[in-house]
Each structure stands twice: as C-alpha cells, then as structure tokens.
Amino acid sequence: MIIARLAPGVRSHGRDARRGRPGRTPGRQLCAVPAAVAFIVLLLTGCGGARDATGAGGSAAADGAEIDGSITVFAAASLTSTFTDLAGRFEDGHPGTEVRLTFAGSSDLVTQIIEGAPADVFASADTRTMQRVSDEGLLAGTAVDFATNTLQLAVPPDNPAGISSLADAARPGVKTVVCAEQVPCGAAAVAVADAEGVDLDPVSEESSVTDVLGKVTSGEADAGLVYGTDVRAAGGSVLGIDLAEAGAGATTYPITALAESPEAATAQAFVDFVTGPEGRAVLTAAGFGAP
Amino acid sequence: MNTAALPRWVVAAAVVGAVFVVLPLAAMTLRIDWPRFIPLVTSEGARAALLLSLRTSVSATILCVLFGVPLALVLARTSFPGRRFVRSLVLLPLVLPPVVGGIALLYTFGRRGLIGSGLASLGIDVAFSTTAVVLAQAFVALPFLVLSLEGALRTVGTRYEAVGATLGAGRWTVLRRITLPLVLPALVSGAVLSFARALGEFGATLTFAGSLQGSTRTLPLEIYLQRETDPDAAVALSLVLVVVAVVVVGVAHRVRPLGSLDPRGTASPKAPAAAPGRVD
Amino acid sequence: MPLTFAGALPERGFDVAFDLADGETVAVLGPNGAGKSTLLGLLAGLLAPSAGRATLGEDVLFDVGPGRRVLIEPRRRGVSLLAQEALLFPHLSVLENVAFGPRSRGLSRAEARATASAWLERVGTPELAGRSPGRLSGGQAQRVAIARALATDPALLLLDEPLAALDVTVAPAIRTLLREVLQGRSAVIVTHDALDAFLLADRVLILDGGRVVEAGRTMEVLTRPVTAFGARLAGLNLLLGRRTEMGFTGANGLVVPWEGPGRAGEEFALAIRPAAVSVARPGGPSTGTDHGAASGTSRVTAIVDDIEHRGEAIRVHAAGMAADLAPADAVAMGIVPGCAVEVSLRHQDAVVYALPAAPDAGRGTGRTGDGR
Numbered sequence: 001m002i003i004a005r006l007a008p009g010v011r012s013h014g015r016d017a018r019r020g021r022p023g024r025t026p027g028r029q030l031c032a033v034p035a036a037v038a039f040i041v042l043l044l045t046g047c048g049g050a051r052d053a054t055g056a057g058g059s060a061a062a063d064g065a066e067i068d069g070s071i072t073v074f075a076a077a078s079l080t081s082t083f084t085d086l087a088g089r090f091e092d093g094h095p096g097t098e099v100r101l102t103f104a105g106s107s108d109l110v111t112q113i114i115e116g117a118p119a120d121v122f123a124s125a126d127t128r129t130m131q132r133v134s135d136e137g138l139l140a141g142t143a144v145d146f147a148t149n150t151l152q153l154a155v156p157p158d159n160p161a162g163i164s165s166l167a168d169a170a171r172p173g174v175k176t177v178v179c180a181e182q183v184p185c186g187a188a189a190v191a192v193a194d195a196e197g198v199d200l201d202p203v204s205e206e207s208s209v210t211d212v213l214g215k216v217t218s219g220e221a222d223a224g225l226v227y228g229t230d231v232r233a234a235g236g237s238v239l240g241i242d243l244a245e246a247g248a249g250a251t252t253y254p255i256t257a258l259a260e261s262p263e264a265a266t267a268q269a270f271v272d273f274v275t276g277p278e279g280r281a282v283l284t285a286a287g288f289g290a291p
Numbered sequence: 292m293n294t295a296a297l298p299r300w301v302v303a304a305a306v307v308g309a310v311f312v313v314l315p316l317a318a319m320t321l322r323i324d325w326p327r328f329i330p331l332v333t334s335e336g337a338r339a340a341l342l343l344s345l346r347t348s349v350s351a352t353i354l355c356v357l358f359g360v361p362l363a364l365v366l367a368r369t370s371f372p373g374r375r376f377v378r379s380l381v382l383l384p385l386v387l388p389p390v391v392g393g394i395a396l397l398y399t400f401g402r403r404g405l406i407g408s409g410l411a412s413l414g415i416d417v418a419f420s421t422t423a424v425v426l427a428q429a430f431v432a433l434p435f436l437v438l439s440l441e442g443a444l445r446t447v448g449t450r451y452e453a454v455g456a457t458l459g460a461g462r463w464t465v466l467r468r469i470t471l472p473l474v475l476p477a478l479v480s481g482a483v484l485s486f487a488r489a490l491g492e493f494g495a496t497l498t499f500a501g502s503l504q505g506s507t508r509t510l511p512l513e514i515y516l517q518r519e520t521d522p523d524a525a526v527a528l529s530l531v532l533v534v535v536a537v538v539v540v541g542v543a544h545r546v547r548p549l550g551s552l553d554p555r556g557t558a559s560p561k562a563p564a565a566a567p568g569r570v571d
Numbered sequence: 572m573p574l575t576f577a578g579a580l581p582e583r584g585f586d587v588a589f590d591l592a593d594g595e596t597v598a599v600l601g602p603n604g605a606g607k608s609t610l611l612g613l614l615a616g617l618l619a620p621s622a623g624r625a626t627l628g629e630d631v632l633f634d635v636g637p638g639r640r641v642l643i644e645p646r647r648r649g650v651s652l653l654a655q656e657a658l659l660f661p662h663l664s665v666l667e668n669v670a671f672g673p674r675s676r677g678l679s680r681a682e683a684r685a686t687a688s689a690w691l692e693r694v695g696t697p698e699l700a701g702r703s704p705g706r707l708s709g710g711q712a713q714r715v716a717i718a719r720a721l722a723t724d725p726a727l728l729l730l731d732e733p734l735a736a737l738d739v740t741v742a743p744a745i746r747t748l749l750r751e752v753l754q755g756r757s758a759v760i761v762t763h764d765a766l767d768a769f770l771l772a773d774r775v776l777i778l779d780g781g782r783v784v785e786a787g788r789t790m791e792v793l794t795r796p797v798t799a800f801g802a803r804l805a806g807l808n809l810l811l812g813r814r815t816e817m818g819f820t821g822a823n824g825l826v827v828p829w830e831g832p833g834r835a836g837e838e839f840a841l842a843i844r845p846a847a848v849s850v851a852r853p854g855g856p857s858t859g860t861d862h863g864a865a866s867g868t869s870r871v872t873a874i875v876d877d878i879e880h881r882g883e884a885i886r887v888h889a890a891g892m893a894a895d896l897a898p899a900d901a902v903a904m905g906i907v908p909g910c911a912v913e914v915s916l917r918h919q920d921a922v923v924y925a926l927p928a929a930p931d932a933g934r935g936t937g938r939t940g941d942g943r
Contacts (some may be wrong), residue, residue, distance in 0.1 A: 061402070071556070092392045105519070107518070107520070111518075111522065167523055175418070175419060177419075177501065177540050180502065180516050180519075182516055182519045182520040182521075183516075183519050202503070203418075203419040203501060203503060204419050204500075204501025204502050204503050204507065205501075205503055205508075206497075206501065206502055207497075207502060207515055207516045207519065211419070211497065211498075211502075215501065216497070218403070219401070219402055219403040220396055220397065220401050220403075220501075221339075221418075221419075221420070261397045265363060380681070448653070449654075450658055451615050452650060453615070453645070453652070454654070454658050454660075455660075455675075456617075456644070456645040456646050456653065456722055457616075457617075457645050457646070457648075457650060457651055457652040457722075457729075458646070458671055458672035458675055458719070459616050459646045459647075459672055459676040459723055460646055460671070460672075460675035461646060461675070468660075468671070469660060472662040472663075473659075473660075473661070473662060475662070477701055479767060517921075527755075570687055571605040
C-alpha cells in the first residue's frame, strides 16, 4: 500500500472508490502519516519502485500488445504445485516474461489484495472469496472458473481404524479431523456429510486443509477430510478414500486478471493459458476436475 | 524529561522504535467495529475460547512453577559437567519457532510419539485434548520462569543461605524460609510472564493440539479462524488479548522493583569507614 | 568450649593449625589473601578441607584424611557466623530474624520468640522487634545480627570483620557490645583492625600466605612482635638482628648492650616505639627526646628513605626503623628523603628478645616460617 503511494499516478485509479467504504476510513489516513514507519517498511521491502517503472505503459495495453514483463500471481495454497508447474511452462512459451507466485489461503490473499498488494492475477479456491474481490471492483473482467476439487477421506497408510467410508469416520472413538466451517474445505465437509446423512463428530476443526492433512500424516488422526488433490500431492503418506457424495462438496476455482495490473496483457495471457488446453492437462494430472 | 545526557539521534531512534511497536496496535484499535464490539467478544465461540485460554494458561503456569522452580534452583545453585549445555537446552523453546515446538511435542506425546505411544497403550490419549494445549503452552512458557528465577537466584547469592545454615536450618528450611522468599518477586514476575506467553501460544498448539471449540481452540486460534470469515471479530478478539497482555505486563512490572534487594539488609549502606589503627 | 583446629586446603595454599581454650577469643589478623576467610569457612562448614581435623569440645567438626572423610553439616556444628554485613533476612522482621536460629533448632514458635526478645533486649534494641531490616541503620542492623548469631547459643562464634562496614561513629558502641557478649565465649574474630584485637581478643593469630606466621597472647604479640606485620599491628619498630658478645647487633648495624640469656649468633629482635626513636643531622642539634651524648644510648648513621605525615607527627624512615618527630623539628633540621641522619635510641625504651626458632608449644599454636 505504501509502495503504491510512493509511485503516484500509475496505479491510483479505483483506489478512491475503496476508500469510501463505511467504517474503514480512519485507519487509512493514519497509515500514511509516520514517515519513520514508511522508511522501515521500505528498508524491509528493498524499495519497490522498479516494478512500476517497467509497467509504465501497461495501462494502455490492449489486444495485440506485446506479452512480456513480470506479473505477480496470487493463488490458493492448494494450487502450489500445479501453478508452479504452469508458471514455468508459461515463461517458456513467452520469452521475456516472468511469473512471480504467492501462495496462501484464499481469504488471506483476498485481504492482501483489498489492502493494495500488487497482484496481477488472482486464482482462488472458492467463488465466495472471489466475490469479495469482485465487490471491491478490483476485477479486470469477470472471473473464470478453471477447475473443481472434491473432498476425499485421507487415512494413514496402515488405516488403523479400518475406515472405508464417511460413516466409518463418524464412528465413536474414531479420531476424525476436518476443516472449520469458516474455511472453504470445512464448508465442503459439512455439505458432503449432510448429503451422506452422516453426523460427524470431529476431534478437531482446523483452519486450513494443510493442518488437517498434517494430523493424518503424523498419525494423530484416524481420518481427515481433505481435497483429492491434497491426497495425490501427499504421495504415499496418506491413503485416499472416495466419498459417495463428494460432488455435494465440490469447490470451484475461479481465476481472474486484476483491474490494477500494469501488465494487463500478460496477466490476461496467463489467465488464458491456465484455462486453455495445456493448463487443463496439468490440472487434471494433479487431480483437479473440469469446471 | 531530561534527555541532555543522550545524543539526540539516540532519542530520535528510540522514538521511531517506540512508534514502530505502538503504531500497529493503534492501527488495529482504529479498525475495531465498536457498535458490534460487545456482541463480537461475547459470542459463544469467543467466550469459550477466552475461558479455555485462561484455564489452560493457569494450568500451564502451575506446571511451569512446579518444574521451573526446581530447574532454576539446580541451574543456579549446583555445578555439574554440562550444566551450561543443559541450561541452553532448557531455554531453547525461547528461540525456537513455536511450530517446531509443536512438531517436537507431537513426536513425544503424540499417538505414535516417544512417550505418547506408551501412554496410548495405557489408555491415556493426549492428542486433541485440553491436556495437549497445556503441554504446548507449558513447553513454550517454561523458559520465561526459569530465566527470570535463575537470574534472581544468582543476584541474591548464597550468603543468606549460608547464614541460615549456620543458624541451624536444614536444607529444606533454608529453601522454604530463606531462598524462596528472597526470590519471590522474581518468581511472581516469572510466573506472570509465563502466563502471558501461554496465553499467546499459537503455533505449537495449532500443530500439536488441534482446534475444537471448548477443548483445544484457544483465543489465538479463534482469532486465526475468525479472520477467515469475519475480520471484525478477529480484530475485536485481538484487542481483548492485547488488553489482557497489557494488564499482565503491568503486573509483572509492578512486582519487579521489590526484586532489587539490598544484600546488606540495611536501609542506607554506608561506605566502610577507615577506623583508626587499621593495619592495611 | 575448647577448639582444636588443623586444616589444609592446598588449592588455596592454606595450611593452618591452632588451639583455643574454652571461653577464649582469638583475633585472626593478616594481609588480604592471607587465608582468614578460608579459616572461617572451614570452621563454619561452608568449605571442606582436603585434610585435617577440628574438634569443638567433644564434637568433631571435620576429620578428613586418607581413608576417612567426616564433614559435619554447618547446621549441626553449633557454630554461628557474624559477617561484616548484617545479612539480615530482608523478608523477615527483626524479631523473626533473631528467632530464626532457635526455631530452626527445634524450639516452638513462642519459645523462639521469647529467646529472640531476650537477645534483642541484651543487644539494646528491643524497640526494633517489629521493624523490617530494610528500615534499620547500619549499626542497628549489626546489633540485630549479633543477637541473631547468639540466640542459638553457639559453642563457637565466628566473626568476620564485624565492624568493618560500620560508620566510625557507630563502631565503638558495637565493639563495646561485642566485648560484653564475648565474655566467657569461645570465638574467632577475623579483623583488619588492631583495636579489635586489643579490646576483644585474648590471643592473636597472624596469618600470611595461608600459614600462621605469629601467634600468642595479645599482650605478648603487642610487646614482642616477631613479624613485620605483628610489629605494625603493635605500632612498634621491629629491628631484627643477632645476639652478639656485646649484646644485640641489629641488621642495620645498631649495637645495643644487653645482658640477658642467649648465645652469640642466635636470632634476636629489638622492639621500640617510633616516638622513642630520635633523629639528628650529623653535627647538628638532635631532636625529639634529647639523648645527647648520654650513656645508655645507641646510634647509627643512615640515609632517610622516606618521610610521611602521620597524625600529629612526621614519621621518618631510616635504617630500617621509623622515628616520629614533631613537624617543626623536621622542618628545622631540613630532613628530606636522601639526606644523612643519625638515628638513636635509649636502651631503656627498647625491648630485646630472642626470636622463637621453632613452633612454640607454649603459645599453643603452630608457627611456620618467620615472616621475614
């Protein structure tokens, strides 16, 4: 945010609209005041001015503009391996481009984007978080769904509790771990359990799917509800069990270029690449379903 | 205010440092949705988390006192080969990332851990229980008590203990009636710091204990989770934690001055005066 | 109770033996690092000797040697320690401080308090009973510390420079109090202050380098010192020399006729007060006590080594002796370091005596080395 202020002009449009949000104004004014803190932040970030210089003509980019320069992609944590792969392929296909990746929980990323983090592309793990970005008026166009993911029951390789279905995971004495309802994978878990008519009594409701998987791989939990892609990425350290009503908790992954991107053409090209045939193939290989 | 003794740039840098610490807290406070504040911090989840946090932190502090006091005594009053090494090991949780502590605890007390597997066969299951939260908190908080107490023990020295011994007091009497009362202020402030550390514990708990309302989801975990859907609730709860922390630090500081004991036990120590006829 | 002590601690270069009769007080003196604190530590049980044996009355304090290692815990020795600093427990009231010892030795709370009150009365501070030690003056604190040390009725009292930390205005009163309470009590008092030795002790033990270099009854040490340290303590000039046919010949060449016992060649010493030594410029008028050319006077010519101002006198160091003169006389004679003077003394002012050549059983102490 401070970086954006120090590089005036280029990326300032659209910011005023956000500033008008009720109940959020006082903090904004205050943040810009102490130059000392800004100085420290600059020290820590190593001064971010260069990025804007390369994108000086970016806002004028249109169809047919050159695809080069460097873009920053914010992607949901569950996309870590696939997007790392896709970014490499994209750079190979478009010499002169550089794709910088940031992975985190979708809601963390949304918060950062709304707070002014310099992202060009955002790929979310659910439509709800994407809606928040859209509400802020930060989308370049409309978000495109590019993948789906369904839950699987992950169990330790030796499956100590002898689990073969969601009903088994709900048996008394079985330690089942799920995501908390507040996070997308938790909402999906509730949907699947409802669809199967199973009353889950989890021993823990984690705030991220990684934490759920961690409890299973360490053997603390007998079962955990995670995404199929997570099971596949975990290799042999967990066993995946398909769920009858997995479809009830399917999540859709939307992707979009962001309105404030100074490299709009490159950002859009990356979105097109992910939603295109090559992107589809990589995602399928990782266990993602088609939208 | 008297700043004459210091170069101005030192004062300026100090101001920047203070601003650096205070400003984020102020910024957070400014974001609070005051009309919803009371409902947010008294929601069922928030109350359960706060109560759990207080309960587990008190338990963890008791554990710290039970084991930290003997540990500090042994470190300060005995000498054995490898004492310095043991000391740095005990203080390790102070500098360890909490998540590493969580992983270490998992491989110790977890179902397949070093001790946990034995406990499990006895029917004792630590994982996902409130006990696990207390263990995680005690693990990260123990060094605060040990460090505070060991320093005080060294400062007080052994001279009062020697006097007590020549007056006929046994080891237990010396410990109970002399050593511990002398370091009581440090013990209290160490315990308060341990409590504060336990209250703020997040990483080890998340890794080791899990997160379930009422049994393992402490206030920091609740804040982390609320942030996903309701940032306003997270901010409100953060303020609660800040207030508790400020109170705790205040208590710890209040206790401090008593810790600076005059080893002579006199009000106004006078310089040894040269008496007439002194030989040296 | 009678005390016998022999203890060695090689890592501190300490090897000392002495005895103390029942009810006697011995003052232990010596330069810094002489081993005075080590001696107290060994007696109190705060240090363990490598070898040696000590008994207090019938009880063994320690007995360490090849194949045996008896070390009685400090609390079972019946020994109390009074240090330079009062070291009152800051978290207990004055009364509770004094009651601590009796209570630790098994008295009931009420009995211990009664004992403590009696002792506070004895040291003259009954009104301080309810005070916190932090609110006492240095002298008050030391009085309370004395009461605390004695409230356990110790068989042996150890005092480690009990007056050194006190204001000069307070020390005399505390010294008087100690003099009272030490009557008839076995005590070892480590001190830097000669006055403590004179007023409090029956015997003097001078340590240097971890050994006893001089020991004896206080009066004896003060009149016939055998070491430079002892002489300084007594405020005397100690002139070492030998018995000769004529009497005594000092190391500086001074000859004093003497008809006491002894064979020529034996080590002898001469002691005299600096005020009784007079100084004159050769050929000029003499000063101080005018010895003139009278008989019964010995003189030696020497160069002035040093001059110092000392109280009301000027102390002139020459010929290995010190002479005190009135400042006006020193100025009148123009005495400066390096000038030649004639140093003289009257025979009636000097004491000549034989130096003990071996450990002196009569003094009840071991003597190793002669300190020269």
